[in-house]
Amino acid sequence: MAAADLLVVITDGMLRWLIMYFPVSFLDITYVCSLIMMLIPATTMNSVWLTVAFTFDRFVAICCPKVKTKYCTKETAAVIIGTVSALSCLESIPCLFIFQSKYIFNKLPWFCITKPEFYTSIYWTLYGVFHRLLSPLLPFVIILLLNTLTVRHVLVASKARRRLQKDSARERPRDPEMDKRRKSIILLFAVSGSFIILWTPYVVCFLHQRIAVMHNYSPLPPTAGTIGYLVTLLTTCTNTCVYTVTQKQFREQLKTVVKLPFTLILRSIK
Numbered sequence: 001m002a003a004a005d006l007l008v009v010i011t012d013g014m015l016r017w018l019i020m021y022f023p024v025s026f027l028d029i030t031y032v033c034s035l036i037m038m039l040i041p042a043t044t045m046n047s048v049w050l051t052v053a054f055t056f057d058r059f060v061a062i063c064c065p066k067v068k069t070k071y072c073t074k075e076t077a078a079v080i081i082g083t084v085s086a087l088s089c090l091e092s093i094p095c096l097f098i099f100q101s102k103y104i105f106n107k108l109p110w111f112c113i114t115k116p117e118f119y120t121s122i123y124w125t126l127y128g129v130f131h132r133l134l135s136p137l138l139p140f141v142i143i144l145l146l147n148t149l150t151v152r153h154v155l156v157a158s159k160a161r162r163r164l165q166k167d168s169a170r171e172r173p174r175d176p177e178m179d180k181r182r183k184s185i186i187l188l189f190a191v192s193g194s195f196i197i198l199w200t201p202y203v204v205c206f207l208h209q210r211i212a213v214m215h216n217y218s219p220l221p222p223t224a225g226t227i228g229y230l231v232t233l234l235t236t237c238t239n240t241c242v243y244t245v246t247q248k249q250f251r252e253q254l255k256t257v258v259k260l261p262f263t264l265i266l267r268s269i270k
Helices: 002-021 028-062 065-069 072-098 122-164 178-213 224-235 235-246 248-270
Strands: 103-105 108-111
Touching: 002 028, 002 224, 002 235, 028 065, 028 072, 028 108, 028 122, 028 178, 028 235, 072 122, 103 178, 122 178, 178 235, 224 235
Parallel strands: none
Antiparallel strands: 103 108
C-alpha cells in the first residue's frame, strides 16, 4: 500500500505539476504526457482498491476464523496485489486515447489536448461514470459495510467473552485476545477511516456537480473541486504514517534501514 501511494505521489503529485509548470520538455511529447495521464488514474485506482483489499483482509481475519487460515497468507496477498494492480492498469488504458497532439514539430507530436469527441460521445460518458463508480463510490460503500460488520462482530464477541470471563476477572485483569482485537480495530480504522475522511470532499463535489447538471442548479465554485482533489492526495501519505506508528515490525525494519549506513561505516573502520 505504501508503494502504491508512492506511485501516486510520483505520477499525480510530481509529473503532473512538472508538465504544468515546466513547459516544453520531453514530458510534453504527446506520447509521454498521454502515458502520464493514463498512469495517474491507474495508480490512484490501485491505491484505492488496495485499501479495500486491506479492509476485506482485516474483516476475514477478525470475523471469519475458519477462512482466515486459508485466506490470510502471503501467497494470497501476492495474488490479490498483482490482480488489483493489473486490473487498475487495464481499466485506465482508455485514458491513452483521450488526448491528441496540439502541434507537430519535426514529425514529433507535442502537448496533449482533449479530443472534442470526449465531451460528446456516449461511450466516453459511460466510461467516465464507470470510472467514478470504481473510484471512489463503490470503494466507499464496501469499506463502510465491512467496517460496520467488523465492529459489530467485535462488539458481540467482546460482550460474550466478558460474560465468560466475568468470574475470573480478578485473576486475569488483562485479556491478550481482546488486546489483539483492539489493535486490529485501531489499525483498520486508521487506514480505512482516513481514506473515507479524505475522499469525502471529492465525492461530495462530484455528486453535487452531477446533480447540478441534471437539475440546473448552480454548481460549487471551481475552488471547492480543486481543494477536494488536493485533499485526496493526502491519502498517499496516511498509510505510510499509519504503518510507521502502529506496526512494530515496520518500525524495526525502518530502524534497520536507517542504521545500515552507519553500521557499514563502523564495520569498515574496524
